[in-house]
Amino acid sequence: MAEDFNTRVIREFRENQGRVGEPFTGLPMVLLHHVGARSGTERITPLRWFADGDRYVVVASKGGAPENPAWYHNLKANPDTVAEVADGRGGVETLRVQAGELPDGDRERVWTWIKENNGGFADYERTAGRTIPLVGLTPR
Template identity: 45%
Template sequence: MDGNAVTAEWAERFNSPVIEEFRANGGKVGGDFAGMPILLLHSTGARSGATRTNPMVYLEHAGGYLVFASKAGADTHPAWYHNLKANPDAEIEVGTERLRVRAAELTGAERAERFAEAVAAFPVMAEHQRGTGRVIPVVALSPVEG
């Protein structure tokens, strides 16, 4: 699918079965995500204040997790990215564990290094970056106490 065609309705139809499969299988899913590390991000809507859940690939880094706001190469950032910018305190599910995290966007050389790692792990990320004029954000999710 062209990344620019991703709509909220499409995302909901796509995300719901992935979330169900993730929870039924202790964090493992098949299909397009088979063999990839997946987490569920629970963020607070920037405008609505409602909790939103999004599955996404991640890389472990420095005791936390990195996620990538690719939106399949769309020209706009995904809603979850805007949610984290407005409300950086969130929760994630990794496997069967649920953690509180704080989000922080990486910039400069650190962002470039971590995105290169993502491309090495998930070659489709390079396609996503080529498909858009924006720089795909890399967001660090760091566990917090409590």
């Protein structure tokens, strides 16, 4: 059976001290642990992160889909979680984090910076037809 995309990225992340290949080559990544809001099943999702002070920010873009990703709903139901954070240069740290959607003022500032410096996210915003949530992962 072929390895799915997320499984491949998780494997690469763990085998290479947080470094993964395309389409994330050289980018800071996180393996975000989350518990299913309905199922209670623990899952792991690889995501790119952006720094904002002492928190790591992840984007609930789902590649520009019209709905939010499952991990977003799971974090809203179970915000206390674990993140395996890589800096893109070979450092990985496993942290207990508190997940929370960025408040409007912070969201606008961070989202503007992300879109200006990472064009694909502006494309996602255009195609999604929704406000894309930004979730802060604050170490506890």
